[in-house]
Amino acid sequence: MKEVTKEVLLKWYEEMLFWRKFEDKLAAVYIQQKVRGFLHLYNGQEAVLAGAIHAMDLSKDKMITAYRNHVQPIAMGVDPRKVMAELYGKVTGTSKGMGGSMHIFSKEHGFYGGHGIVGAQIPVGAGIAFADKYFETGGVTLTYFGDGAARQGSLHEAFNMAMNWKLPVVFIVENNGYAMGTSVERTANHTDIWKLGLGYEMPCGPVDGMNPIKVAEAMHEAIDRARRGDGPTFLEMKTYRYRGHSMSDAQLYRTKEEVEEYKKIDPITQVLDLIKENKYATDAEIETIDQRVADLVTECEKFADESPFPDPQQLYDVVYEQENYPFIPHKL
Ligand SMILES: Cc1ncc(C[n+]2csc(CCOP(=O)(O)OP(=O)(O)O)c2C)c(N)n1
Ligand SMILES: [Mg+2]
Incomplete structure (x- = not known):
């Protein structure tokens, strides 16, 4: 494995802190109704992403996940200003403001969404891996889903084919304890x-x-394992989400004490403690990082605020691709 050096720890600290603050900002602007519809935040689960990015080859590996999907594309290189603009429904967003919170996408960066149907992305991830095997790209697809999604039938069909064809895919279940308000304990006879x-x-x-x-x-x-042609792996990441399922969640299914217990093993704090123990940065240097993170979040908000909404004509311009589907009238 690539060594976890001082530089890696400092990078993890800055990136995870940025993802956390970026989403805190989203929660704040949601209340101001600048972001509408559903909004599912990733607070607490950042280590699952940071560790994966460290192990990936971003020049050819790919990622697909569900609707809790704002920070993964940023980690893969997408401009965070564009991600925030997408959430605002602005034309400068990753999908010209047409996708919104649950559908961040960037083929250029190997990020394949952003899927709202629980478990639907599992076979799609296997399909992307099939394409990589077929075209011999050497790429591996990280296919993420939640503990609730793991109970869908689509998982079994995808697992079977992926093993049968030794597809270059890693299946990752982010077990954050709950599917909306249903605990893992309530969904199956083993956890x-x-x-x-x-x-x-x-x-x-x-x-x-x-x-x-x-x-x-x-x-x-x-x-x-996937890259050398030996097929898939299934990893269960034991994690936790600090916030509600989405923005409207009274969280009656858990106690505040339970949330506080998990905050004691917060991934950002764990990394910061390692940095401090090893004297990899002074307090002043850490403050500089914190300020840089705060400034970037402000810049993203400003960019999204100042960007225009799409022209209504865009509805007809981006739904169908004229070259591929010349028979579909794309303009009224
Ligand atoms: C097929 C389908 N069934 C139900 C829903 C409603 N729904 C949206 S999110 C969700 C919970 C999924 O939980 P989990 O897979 O654990 O992911 P998490 O939200 O914890 O990241 C449900 C039931 C849906 N979107 N799609
Ligand atoms: Mg869950």
């Missing part, structure tokens, strides 16, 4: 979701999803 891989003889196991180093180690092994 070790990783064991679903055993039925397909797929290499599988649990991972401490609050620790980016543990995530990076497991992801590195899985990506390596």
Whole structure:
């Protein structure tokens, strides 16, 4: 595995803090009705992403996930200003303001969404991996889904084909304890979701999803396996979401104490503690990072605020691609 150096820890700290603050800002502007519709935030789960990015080859690896999908494209290189503009429904957004919160997408950066149908992205991820195998690109697809999605039938069909064809895919369940208000304990007679891989003889196991180093180690092994042609891996990231399922969630299904327990093993704090213990940065240097993060969040908000809404004509311009579908009248 690529070593976790001082530089990596500092990068993780800055990036994870930015993702956290970016989403805190989204929650704030949602209340101001600048962002509408659904809004599912990732607060608490950042280590699952940071560790994975460390293990990926961003020149050819790909990622697909569900609707909790604002910070993953940023981690893969998409301009965060464009992600925020997309949430505002502005024309400068990643999908010209037509996708919104649940559908961030950037083929250029290998980020394939952003899917609102629970579990639907699991076979799509296997399909992307099939294309990589077919065209011999050497790329690996990280296919993320939630603990609720793991109970969908689509998982089994995708697992079966992925194993049968030894597709270069890593399946990752982000077990954050709940599917909306339903706890993992209430959805099945066992809570070790990783064991679903055993039925397909797929290499599988649990991972401490609050620790980016543990995530990076497991992801590195899985990506390596996929890249050398030995097929998929199924990893269960034990993680936690601090916020509600989406913005309208009274959270009656859990206690405040439970949330506070998880904050004690917060991924950002864990990394910051390591930085401090090893004297990798002075307090002043950490303050400089914090300020840089705050400034970038403000810049994203300003960009989204000042960008125009799309022209209504865009509805007809972007739905169909004229070259591929010349028979469809794309303009009224
Ligand atoms: C097929 C389908 N069924 C139900 C829903 C409604 N729904 C949206 S999110 C969600 C919970 C999914 O939870 P999980 O997979 O654990 O992901 P998390 O929200 O925790 O990231 C449900 C039931 C849906 N969008 N699609
Ligand atoms: Mg969940």
